[in-house]
Amino acid sequence: MLSILKRVLVGRPIASSEEQHQRIRKLVALPVFASDAISSTAYATDEILVVLLAQAAVGVAAFTKLVPIAIIVCILLAIVVTSYRQTLFAYPNGGGSYIVSRENLGTMPSLVAGASLLVDYILTVSVSVAGGVLAIRSATNLGPSWAVPLCLLCIAMMTVANLRGLKEAGALFAGPTYFYILMLVLLIVVGLYRVFFKDLGPIPVSEMVADGRLSEEALRHTKEVGALSILMLLRAFSSGAVALSGVEAVSNGVPAFQKPESRNAATTLMWMAGILGTCFFGISLLASRLQPFRGEDDATGIALMAQHVYGSRGVMFWATQIATFAILILAANTAYADFPRLSSIIARDGFLPRQLANRGDRLVFSNGILFLAVVASILIVAFKGNISALIPLYAVGVFTGFTLSQAGMVQHHRRLKEPRWRASLVVNAVGACTTGVVALVVVVSKFTEGAYLPAFVIAFLVWLFRSINKHYSSLAKNLAVTPAEVRAISVNHTVVVLVGSVHRGVLEALAYARSLRPEHLIALHVATNEEEQEKMEQQWRDFGLEDTLEIVFSPYRELTGPVLRYIDQLDRQWENDTITVVIPEFVVHRWWEHLLHNQSALVLKARLLFRKGTVVTSIPYHHH
Amino acid sequence: MLSILKRVLVGRPIASSEEQHQRIRKLVALPVFASDAISSTAYATDEILVVLLAQAAVGVAAFTKLVPIAIIVCILLAIVVTSYRQTLFAYPNGGGSYIVSRENLGTMPSLVAGASLLVDYILTVSVSVAGGVLAIRSATNLGPSWAVPLCLLCIAMMTVANLRGLKEAGALFAGPTYFYILMLVLLIVVGLYRVFFKDLGPIPVSEMVADGRLSEEALRHTKEVGALSILMLLRAFSSGAVALSGVEAVSNGVPAFQKPESRNAATTLMWMAGILGTCFFGISLLASRLQPFRGEDDATGIALMAQHVYGSRGVMFWATQIATFAILILAANTAYADFPRLSSIIARDGFLPRQLANRGDRLVFSNGILFLAVVASILIVAFKGNISALIPLYAVGVFTGFTLSQAGMVQHHRRLKEPRWRASLVVNAVGACTTGVVALVVVVSKFTEGAYLPAFVIAFLVWLFRSINKHYSSLAKNLAVTPAEVRAISVNHTVVVLVGSVHRGVLEALAYARSLRPEHLIALHVATNEEEQEKMEQQWRDFGLEDTLEIVFSPYRELTGPVLRYIDQLDRQWENDTITVVIPEFVVHRWWEHLLHNQSALVLKARLLFRKGTVVTSIPYHHH
Secondary structure, rough: OHHHHHHOOOOOOOOHHHHHOEOOHHHHHHHHHHHHHHHHHOOOHHHHHHHHHHHHOOHHHHHHHHHHHHHHHHHHHHHHHHHHHHHHHHOOOOOOHHHHHHHHHHHHHHHHHHHHHHHHHHHHHHHHHHHHHHHHHHHHHOOHHHHHHHHHHHHHHHHHHHHOOOOHHHHHHHHHHHHHHHHHHHHHHHHHHHHHOOOOOOHHHHHHHHHOOOOOHHHHHHHHOOOOHHHHHHHHHHHHHHHHHOOOOOOOOHHEOOOOOOHHHHHHHHHHHHHHHHHHHHHHHHHHHOOOOOOOOOOOHHHHHHHHHHHOOOOOHHHHHHHHHHHHHHHHHHHHHHHHHHHHHHHOOOOOOOOOOOOOOOOHHHHHHHHHHHHHHOOOOOOOHHHHHHHHHHHHHHHHHHHHHHHHHHHHHHHHHHOHHHHHHHHHHHHHHHHHHHHHHHHHHHHHHHOOOOOOOOHHHHHHHHHHHHHHHHHHHHOOOOHHHHHHOOOOOOEEOOOOOHHHHHHHHHHHHHHOOEEEEEEEEEEOHHHHHHHHHHHHHHOOOOOEEEEEEOOOOHHHHHHHHHHHHHHHHOOOEEEEEEEEEEEEOOHHHHHOOOOOOHHHHHHHHOOOOOOEEEEEEEEE | OOHHHHHHHOOOOOHHHHHHOOEEEEHHHHHHHHHHHHHHHHHHHHHHHHHHOOOOOOHHHHHHHHHHHHHHHHHHHHHHHHHHHHHHOOOOOOOOOOHHHHHOHHHHHHHHHHHHHHHHHHHHHHHHHHHHHHHHHHOOOOOOOHHHHHHHHHHHHHHHHHHHHOOOOOHHHHHHHHHHHHHHHHHHHHHHHHHHOOOOOOOOHHHHHHOOOOOOHHHHHHHHOOOOOOOHHHHHHHHHHHHHHHOOHHOOOOEEOOHHHHHHHHHHHHHHHHHHHHHHHHHHHHHHHHHHOOOOOOHHHHHHHHHHHHOOOOHHHHHHHHHHHHHHHHHHHHHHHHHHHHHHHHOOOOOHHHHHHHOOOOOOOOHHHHHHHHHHHHHHHOOOHHHHHHHHHHHHHHHHHHHHHHHHHHHHHHOOOOHHHHHHHHHHHHHHHHHHHHHHHHHHHHHHHHHHHHHHHHHHHHHHHHHHHHHHHHHHHHHHHHEEEEEHHHOOEEEEOOOOOOOHHHHHHHHHHHHHOOOOOEEEHHHOOHHHHHHHHHHHHOOOOEEEEEEOOOOOOHHHHHHHHHHHHHHHHOOOEEEEEEEEEEEOHHHHHHHHHOHHHHHHHHHHHOOOOEEEEEEEEOOO
């Protein structure tokens, strides 16, 4: 039943030999690697505004800070991208933050980078899905109660799609990404044209109140003009900095580009940065003029501006919203590829459970996909699908990863001293310092808003990685053996057959035990009273069985304790022996028939497995 | 952890030898065996009224029917008790309905009787607890929302007490039972005295409305006077007939009486019948005069009448309510003794899972107690703890049991022809016919109210009993073996050792396998690609291992399928052999370490157990 359901949902198994490696053109690579980064333009501007408008009595003054913050974010983007360009050439086989740190900085920094990235990927799913669903809710006026169910539906569908394995990744990504870029550029161009040449004014607040998009209380605040504290400005900047999330994607994917890989990847990275920076700045500029007042969880700034710019909720408005939804779902989907891939690398290094390194029967890392889906869903439920609540968690992992990656590159240049290494070192050092400062600003300014959570989780993950590694290392050391040791192991046999009463199954088990030709063969019976003992001994005589019959008493009518005590006693009798416990088991072939038999054999088997020097042998007796 | 919790709740284990058998005096036997029957006076009158008053526009006319119905129920009681008196003498070792039917009527009738009684016991718990909680709620004015939680609390406490095993049963029962009889008799005597000699009138309805005990709508109906249909009268009678539940208890307990057992039991039965009949009639007579209008789930008639008779909610009122609660909980508790005892008898006969015949470590039938508690709790939740909703389910099992027991006695007399058997036969025949007719009346008149449910459940249980018995019989037939067959079983050995890579654990497993001196020894490795194959073969050569190494490919990266296919193929190679699969298993000793290892060995073990002719041997490799 379950396996049929699995086949329907996931499809037929795929053999290892069917794995394919394909190279992609820049025009296809851009959407594949840039959708995550570019999709952040859908919410980054909004999130700056959420912070600025959250402070009571700021009013329209908030909008004047939007453009300066956007400019700083764009400068940051330029620094990060220039710095990452170095990585593309230094690591043509793919240089994610984990690998660069591992090779240049050592184990601990690489574990921090790995933990940051895993947290980052989980949040990419939660944030992008929450943003995509909000775009749809903005267009359809579905209330906040729809957020969680719709988000979970999206995650479930992506999970199934990724468990099947997405084959035509390029084609899938190209359409929505270019469509979104087109719609966003159109909105910016038409909007700015109407603002500057047709004197389009701000969105009337009364209209928003009528739409139910702005509460009466929030409306009052729009009239007031107040000052913003430095802390609030830093928080707003931290929110805007999430625009950079996903920028590192190209550095992971260099081997997928056509030759020359590094050069093509660098060109793609620059395109991506150009599109991202332009769109983010354009949307922020437009927002500073149109002043979309929005509550935390009702409508997106893009939706409000699109309605205002295009004059109504017509085709253009709907196209903008659908494009936003589509690219955000794509962005979430990139994490479905990145998270399992990175966790499989970490698992292969022995810092995560080995199951994460196993490919499922569709060649994908099923365990990683399922884990990602579950954790992202938990976040969605915990934060009620509210993107603004999730954003403070997001930037910490992103910038920690950036910092370690760039610091690793600094070390890389100092180590290898390749041509023109001094110039490259300066570029990466600037990148490392800048992103390090930003990471610090994010953690400190947003600490109480939730940034403590990823910081804590990253620290916990690093501890977990190390504990897991300690286990695997000590196990490997214990198991290691040299060919010289091979013949040293010898086995001395005592076989104990558990006997309830004399029947066909027990006789088969006894015959089997005899065929092992052990030094000692003992049939063990557990009796609760003397009547049972006599009955057993009588049966033994009746059947003319010559094996030693030992009877132990169980005053409290349980099986496991007396058997374990007897075996302990037996163990003390002879030196250096192996005790094999033979358990005759009924095997029934209908599920309900299991309810008709005591499961005491199962409990006993589990307990014996934990006893040193005991081998457990199950002799099934099949009943139809 | 769990076992500590169990010890605190349930107490230390008790050895089989500590079981005690004690005989009890009649004065103690009466409360022990009669509490269930006498407790039904607490609700039987009320339930007649619920039916009569439910028909709209009947009003005070309902009360005129109360005394006639009570008289019919008392006559029925006299017939049943006279009939059961015969059983006490015929079955001095205890003659429950199941045993009497089994000995005289055959398997099928005994299964119907057994099923009826089990259903009856479950309902005894639900009905009595619901009634007891209603008595407390009547006194404290707790609303219907308190019904379910309080009922479940009572069931939980009784369950724990019974899992511990109740030692001083007699002393426990005597107090509350006599206290209840005293309070009930006082209420009847004082009430009737005030009605007949002090002209105490009916309870003013306005008072009940003010108390919130009667809705305005119900009040309207009290003014009207209408006629009752025959169906309604039959339904009212069916509800009143539950007063007889528990009457059979004495017949189960004859061996517990002092000598002469049967005579003492008969005397106790007569006392019980006298008290039950008098109290039930008295309360019904009083109710016909005081006219306690009550809704379905707000206050008991006894509470309303006690308040009216004693003039206020003083000491006498509270004492009456507490006594009612106490005896109903005792009544529920009798089912905690009867249900596990009967199900253990049925299980020993092979009609229920054997686990129900096992005594737990406190010498009680723990599984039966837990099952009873769970099902009774489900009924409480499903029927919202409303006793009036549960009553239609109750009488079916009770009267089916009576009928089969008496019919069995008729057969008993015809079979044994003891002195004066003809007179006895007539007594039991009258009993059987009367109770049979009542059972029919109950099922038909209450069918739509819920009587279909126990009828269906009894039929299902009988089917279940037979299916279970079929399984055990065919298993016993398969397992049966004669001493002559003993030497016919021989074992031909092929041992397959599963090998992942060469390490200490695998070498130990190989050494163990060699010590079994099998005809064929094969080391089996599952590889997913040729690289793995070569690596394995290289290791094999490096360690100078001389055992046959077989490598099977698993294109879909799973373990179980390829191993099973290989064993199938091996099985076809040689005739009449036993294949032992040796699985080297890591055993880790901290729970979280289990998460770090694939559980594929567990899956494989489970699958191999279901394969015929395969023995599974686990060689643990312990890691600390």
